[in-house]
Amino acid sequence: xxxxxxxxxxxxxxxxxxxxxxxxxxxxxxxxxxxxxxxxxxxxxxxxxxxxxxxxx
Amino acid sequence: xxxxxxxxxxxxxxxxxxxxxxxxxxxxxxxxxxxxxxxxxxxxxxxxxxxxxxxxxxxxxxxxxxxxxxxxxxxxxxxxxxxxxxxxxxxxxxxxxxxxxxxxxxxxxxxxxxxxxxxxxxxxxxxxxxx
Numbered sequence: 001x002x003x004x005x006x007x008x009x010x011x012x013x014x015x016x017x018x019x020x021x022x023x024x025x026x027x028x029x030x031x032x033x034x035x036x037x038x039x040x041x042x043x044x045x046x047x048x049x050x051x052x053x054x055x056x057x
Numbered sequence: 058x059x060x061x062x063x064x065x066x067x068x069x070x071x072x073x074x075x076x077x078x079x080x081x082x083x084x085x086x087x088x089x090x091x092x093x094x095x096x097x098x099x100x101x102x103x104x105x106x107x108x109x110x111x112x113x114x115x116x117x118x119x120x121x122x123x124x125x126x127x128x129x130x131x132x133x134x135x136x137x138x139x140x141x142x143x144x145x146x147x148x149x150x151x152x153x154x155x156x157x158x159x160x161x162x163x164x165x166x167x168x169x170x171x172x173x174x175x176x177x178x179x180x181x182x183x184x185x186x187x188x
C-alpha cells in the first residue's frame with residue numbers, strides 16, 4: 001500500500017477512533033465527535049495538499 | 058487515622074498498578090475499571106495501529122543518548138507497552154529506510170504509543186474518581 005491518500009485516511013481513522021473514545025463518554029457522542037474529527041482531518045489534509053501544490057518543494 | 062492512611066496508600070498503589078497494566082496492554086486499565094467499550098476500542102485500535110506501523114516498515118527507535126530526537130521517538134514508541142518489547146524481541150520494527158512507507162510507518166508507531174499514554178492518563182483520572 002503506497003497511496004498517500006489511503007495512508008492519510010487510515011491514519012485519520014485510527015486517531016479519530018481513539019480521540020473520539022477518549023474525549024467523550026457516551027457512544028453516540030463518541031461517534032459524532034469521532035466522525036467530525038475524521039472529516040476535519042481528511043478535508044484539512046486535502047486542503048493543505050492543494051495549498052502546498054503550487055509551491056516549488 | 059492510621060487506617061485511613063493505610064487505605065490511601067493501598068488505593069494509590071492500586072491506581073499505579075492499574076496504570077502500569079494500562080500501559081502494558083492498551084485498554085486493559087479501562088477494562089479493569091469496568092469501562093468495557095472504551096477498553097475494547099483502545100485494545101483493538103491501538104494494537105492495530107501499532108501493527109500497521111510495523112507492516113509499513115516503520116522503525117522502533119532505540120534509546121540512544123547521543124541523538125536527542127531519536128530518544129524522543131523511542132520514548133513515544135515505548136508508550137505502546139509490551140507490544141514494543143515483543144516486536145523488538147522478534148526482530149520486527151527494524152525499519153527499512155528506503156521503503157516508500159518508512160515515514161508513514163514511523164508516524165503510525167509513534168502516534169500509537171503517544172495515544173496509549175493519553176489512555177493511561179485517562180485511566181489514572183478514572184481510578185482517582187475524577188471521571
